[in-house]
Amino acid sequence: MPEVIFPGPEGRLEGRYHPQSQPDAPIAIILHPDPQYGGTMNNRVVYNLHYAFHNMGFTVLRFNFRGVGRSQGEYDQGVGELSDAASALDYLQAMNPNSKHCWVAGFSFGAWIGMQLLMRRPEITGFVSVAPPANMYDFSFLAPCPSSGLIINGTADRVAPPKDTQALVSKLRDQKGITITHHEVEGADHFFRDDEQHMKPMIETVQGYVRRRLTEGSR
Template identity: 85%
Template sequence: MPEVIFPGPEGRLEGRYHPQKEKDAPIAIVLHPHPQFGGTMNNKVVYNLHYAFYNMGFTVLRFNFRGVGRSQGEYDQGIGELSDAASALDYLQSMNNNSKHCWVAGFSFGAWIGMQLLMRRPEITGFISVSPPANMYDFSFLAPCPSSGLIINGLADRVAPPADTVSLVNKLHEQKGITISHQELEGADHFFQEPHMDTMIGNVSDYVKRRLTETSR
């Protein structure tokens, strides 16, 4: 797993970059949870999402937001972190000019950042939002949501209550031209502690594979 350092808006950003041999492989970035609550690119959900995408044939990049690990800068309330994510996507695209598909996956705070990145970057063809904190952050910028994706959360989530996620999904369902898939895992908490991690990753993989099959027809 090659360590990479690439330029961000506030200095260098530290990442892990996992390329495929195929030059036209799809690409994905994976975004970690809240930096001020111990979130890093080595979070278990982020790590497992990274490898799930890699095992499906994606070239994948996960990275530390500013002020985390060896990434320079300081926490910036999500504004700077969105710029970091944009820089990460720029870096990934610069190394993979022939990629036909571009996905963004995020966990918790990273899901909020990922959905904002989606609004700015029309080339993103799909998204995965794991445990989006709809109770803490305003997701109303998703009007309209530009691409289809999967929102997945646990029914035992006390950090981001399921009712708030359902409200978010219902708002997105009203939009035409995209399909928002929503899955809730019985007994799973915010972090998908075992035995729920494997189930969540399996569901994500099934969804992404189905989407890739549909677009290749």
């Protein structure tokens, strides 16, 4: 998978770009967890999401936010990281001008950034938010949430407790015109540490959901 360097708001950003041979393949960007706690594009959840989307026929980009790895800049409390994500999507779209579907997937802090990106970019047709930290960050900007999507978390998550995720889902489900699908992986912690019991079911749920949406061709 080729390493890529592309321009961001504060200098270069480092990514991994995995294209399809079809020029009109759907595109997806994958967003990593909080850099303050060691989050990078090589996080296990992010890595598995990347390949899950690629195996479904997506051209995929994951990248390091500013100040992580070879990406330039400094941590910016989520404000600059949102701009980084917008730059990554610009780059991905420029490389794939014929793509008809655009998705964003994020894990933890990356889920928060991804859902903010939804509000900026109406061309995003679907989202996957894995373990969104609704207890740590304000998600009230999703008013209204512009796209349907999947929110998935573990029942044993102590970083982003399930009750807070459930409250977020309930609030979003009150909105008209979108469908929020929610799934909990039994026994999984925030990081889906057990590959067979937690990571694999999470990825299979994501793939089942995205495939269904692509087949339906719905927003």
